[in-house]
Amino acid sequence: MQQKKEIINKLRSSNLRPTKQRILIAKKLFDRKKTFHFTAETLNQAVNKKGDIKISLATIYNTVEAFKKAGHIREILTNNSKSYYDTNIKSHHHFYDSESKKLTDIDYQDVILDKIPNPPKGKKIKDLEVVISLQNK
Amino acid sequence: MQQKKEIINKLRSSNLRPTKQRILIAKKLFDRKKTFHFTAETLNQAVNKKGDIKISLATIYNTVEAFKKAGHIREILTNNSKSYYDTNIKSHHHFYDSESKKLTDIDYQDVILDKIPNPPKGKKIKDLEVVISLQNK
DNA sequence: CTACTTGCAAAAGGTTTGCAACCGG
């Protein structure tokens, strides 16, 4: 469990002022055992249920974008119209169930890439994602 | 190069009436040597430049969706807000350059997956995509 | 003829933006 202090440090180290809103969002995202898959919509719901302070959708989007830029979360590839994010920033892969639109982590050791290509000239690899789409049997 | 007849057969075999619009779109998509990566927008431009007949955007979307359902094109994963499609329906993977928002095919033999996970209970694997994001060196 | 298609414009869904009010350092 992350202390409030840790969260504030995390924010400061990314040049993000620790405002009430950002601290609350960061808590929801990082103060948990399992990693968290979310969209702007689900994060908004999670943050705005209970008697918590109200955070506007615009701030949710701002903050998610800021956290992504800072490398605290990463965006997951899907072919859905919404953006999906993951609090697990270590390299790992996903199942995507297009019927329920739910993402699941794939254990790191369950995908082994034996060979990957060289990037085109002048480019380097920023990220590699494997997404396995599922359908009902 | 695909003859008009072949295109009409392709449409008929998918239970799609060979209308002027669908034939023109199918020509743009399938009558070419290299595979084609496109979005609704780029396809719309490609189809509506020259003195060709005018095809409305709604028809572009309808047709792309119908071709996708029929298995003639496939959708590619990106984290861009638009949908990207590929006329190459064989299993292969992509580079995605987030700066230019351009996709490039990766040679099939340049990605070797040594191990892939079992799908969750009740599900089967529909598709597997590897996307390598690029950034400038 | 009849059912499937098209095209237009309006609507929808997700995200971004302009700007005044607010607040952290």
Next chain:
DNA sequence: CCGGTTGCAAACCTTTTGCAAGTAG
């Protein structure tokens, strides 16, 4: 105080939809 941040509403962009008119079989 100053400059970064928030919140609201309007704007934006991509995609979908309703419906009247058109067309393939």
